[in-house]
Amino acid sequence: MTTIDLQQREIKPLRNTFDHVARLIGGDKPASRYQEATLGAQPTANFHYRPTWEPQYELFDASRSAIKLADWYVLRDPRQYYYATWTMARSRQQEAVETNYQFVDSRKLLGKLPDDVRAHACQVLMPLRHVAWAGNMNNCFIAAYGYGTALTAAATFHSMDHLGVAQYLTRLGLALDEPGVLEAGKNDWLSDPRWQVLRRHVEDMLVLKDPMEIFVAQNLALDGLLYPLIYGAFIDDHLATRGGTSIALLTGFMPEWHDESARWVDAVTKTAAAESPENKALITGWAKAWGNRAMAALTPVAEIALGSAGQAALAAVRADYNARCKKAGLEA
Amino acid sequence: MDTRVNPKKPGLKERYAAMTRGLSWEPSYQPRDKVFPFDKYEGIRIHDWNAFADPFRLTVDAYWKYQGEKEKKLYAVIEAFAQNHGELGVTDARYINALKLFIQGVTPLEYYAHRGFAHLARQFGGDGLRLACLYQSADELRHQQTETHAMSVYNKYFHGMHESNHWFDNVWYLSVPKSFFEDAFSGGPFEFLTAVSFSFEYVLTNLLFVPFMSGAAHNGDMSTVTFGFSAQSDESRHMTLGIECIKFMLEQDPANVPIVQRWIDKWFWRGYRLLTLVAMMQDYMLPKRVMSWKEAWEMYAEANGGALFADLARYGIRLPKGWADACEGKHHISHQAWNTFYNYGAAAAFHTWVPETEEMKWLSQKYPDSFDKFYRPRLEHYAERAAQGKRFYNGTLPMLCTTCQIPMLFTEPGDPRWIAYRETQHDGDTYHFCSDHCREIFEHEPQKYVQSWLPVHQIYQGHCFSPDADPTQPGFDPLGEVLRFYKFNLDHDNMDFEGSEDQRNFREWGGGQDAKEGQL
């Protein structure tokens, strides 16, 4: 009989992680993939040339924002997304959308929609493609000019997500009707009086220069009101009860994504506000001002969506938004 | 209720147009110039943004699907590598120094590319181009993060990686890649595109990728090989953006041609200089060598590049100004660079060494016109000294070229016995350069390059000391204090490979493919 003596090699690692990660997690401990991918990744010192296009700033410059943080890496993403986990999560969601499209297509459910439901859905949803496009641009701004990888990597994912929403809405439009529906939606966006307050609101956000103000105006205020209004009050509570369940099925990504990313938005808001009374006042101010403007912009949209019930729906959404801001530590 | 026939599915091209170009609009409540302030910034004239066509036409959901699949496969390999102590399966612990150079000098460039393309993704006035830049920004973040994860295993067991980001921001040789990308990022978006997408991702990309990845394959580093293949599929899209954007700019207006030509001249040269570090890695740091830098240059620059510029001639574009000098340099730059790093091995965050006899033989064969005549004698002299216990370390600091920030180690084109020195005056000061081309880059934008944070200048000005460094104390050692500021683990991160802890540990842990064969 042969005895096999398997000797395990005892190899002790010299360290657990990179020093620039260790400094931000309280010492040399085993670090998660999120931590290693994100913490301390951005260059911080000794920049060689000022941007010729903005010489008042360094290439990465925290002073682009009025928000002051001792360490921008406190703005961690509770979802702990790094590229791999983000793409894999979205890939699973994308498969679910495909499955839903196959379900709807095979049963020709969209063809069976009542004409008025179909038209109403297009009327409300098609102009929102352009709102999502602006959401993509605004989050690109944060990704480009924000400070610290914790914020900017998550903003990169968020900008791609917005583009995904815009493209899912486009796909829905193409599936619901002839391609002319996209053109009609764009015309409404450009010239229908009921959409102009929102378009002006969106264009005003596109010329902001403080990445954190853009974060609050776009990701907290506008989306925080728009998504519950459209995907909650309009699609789930209204369209679905009138034979439009297939539309809820095909837009399922949007409310799911909104709720998931709200955890990130709230964490960043809360952490930044908690750092100082000045930050808290700034963010509260932005949340209120941009929230009020968003309410004004969404008022005619709520009416297109829900008629006379629009105001009440919007008020309910605002009440939830106020509660959300309070929970994030903002002043009343 | 009407039952409608399902509408005919539009083809890929029509769907893609609806999914991209159709999403934007001309702003009217804010002037276009405020929403897109960079459109006219560099003098590049664009008459029709819609003429830019992204050939691959990926929608976001397709992007998520394919990238998600790639990541699943890649991380499975990274996990397996970590579990099986793959880091001990490389040929020789000297190889790991190539990876140190990679994480110190290449990974941060992926990060810069990520942020730079985010800038372009916001600022370009054309949707097709904006979106191609957005995907690239996400891809580059992918590369920075996957490289970090792949290297994480090595960092646990070997030195020279633990402070890679601090080193990137502070240490002398890393200002070469740092200044390269910051030069691109601080320029306008069209210049960035020419610098990165065209010059780097299209013209020179194979000269970065092939040496590192085939070096990894030949030296048993499966984790890096897998990363390399996985990243390369993203690179196909990046290369395509590079060639498409250059054609787009050149076709939009003849006035763009001289601007683009100047950028091609500048960025070919800065890219070529940056690749000095790769040349050195390829010829000196791979225990199992693949091809020489000279061979890689002939294949990927001279052959491929020649065909490319022949194709661009119809726009009025010619070969970059520095082309001839870059080709002449193929016989020399790897040897000259390694010599410098050997000299300054005390101040580099990776080990250096004299090549073994067999390795010198390979170098003789690969460099018949230069190695034995100019470089072997010096290396043999170093070996002799080391054998006598007097391994040579240069105790001073090198002069750096103001533009490329490489030490003045390059020689006159055509005569490698003479170091090439060039200088120019600006605002009462004298500036120094390694070549005519670096000087010309400076002279075109002196107000930019006078800002450079040249590490050697900064050391001499006393800016590279920890706050508690005290020059008045007896026994104050300036170089030692700089290394403390650099956060080096002395003798572990720097100095010769012979006698290093990396070497000892690798041996003790049973590393190396030959060693593995001897075990049960």
Place this chain on the structure above:
Amino acid sequence: MSNVFIAFQANEESRPIVDAILADNPQATAVHSPGLVKIDCPQRLVIKRESIEEQIGRSFDLQQLHINLVTLSGNIDEDDDQLTLSWTH
């Protein structure tokens, strides 16, 4: 005359793609090296979705090429049914 080329990771997924390309492009040649298969072709190379589907016996979306694609050269034209690389203008 310049070659166009396309290279894939050498694995089970890319094998039928390579076979389809070689069948449709008589002048194309394939070179195998560790982990990689590179296909060169003078002037023009076309990849057809239908041909790949014949090889694998299932439906195939041309964009799936991205998963195993390593590098390529030539001007690209792509639609739902084909991807062409060429140096002709």
